[in-house]
Amino acid sequence: MMPFVNLKTIGIREIAALEARWDEPGNAPLLEDAYGFQAFRIPDFLQLLYYAVTAEPAPRTFLDAGAGIGTKVILAREVFGLAAAGIDVVEEYLAEALRLGAPVDEADAMTYEAYGQWDVVYHYGPYREPERQVEFERRLQSEMAPGAVLVAAMPSAKPAAWESLFRAPWQGVWRKPAVA
Secondary structure, three states: OOOOOEOOOOEHHHHHHHHHHHHOOOOOOOOOOEOOOOOOOHHHHHHHHHHHHOOOOOOOEEEEEOOOOOHHHHHHHHHHOOEEEEEEOOHHHHHHHHHHOOOEEEOOOOOOOOHHHOOEEEEOOOEOOHHHHHHHHHHHHHHOOOOOEEEEEOOOOOOOOOEEEEEEOOEEEEEOOOOO
16 A cells, blocks of 8 residues: 655645545536546556556656546656646636646647647546547547557546556556557
8 A cells, every 4th residue: 555645746645635525515516518526546546557657668748638626637747757737627626726736727628639749648537428428538549649558547438459558347558559
């Protein structure tokens, strides 16, 4: 088990407490077609990202698509040393991310056009409707660069032809095949 440590800008205990507070019913805005804030367990996230960063060649950049308050961006940056950023559309999340020092830009995960510039892309199933979630995942997978790594908690459209770096029943880490 990973000990609780203080990172450069925030402690893991504070991250866990913030995620728990935002995850409580009524604390996060409800969106029409997407989930509100969802706190993915920190130990599970760190395990998934471990499999991503130990892949060869070692990734250097990380994007959280649907970053919420930016806590996973902070963990990617401070635990794994990645150049990390996120995107989200909810004003309250963007304000909290700014307060925490997490670089989270205002952008919609469904229409974002720069997935190809990231070595690792993470998501925690941002869309409520299954068809929309599958559409998002397929678009994301098609736009990621060859050799990029997808880290997905609760994927709906698992990338069948990609190399599996880690898989559990409800999560996984995959590398997009390099172009021959």
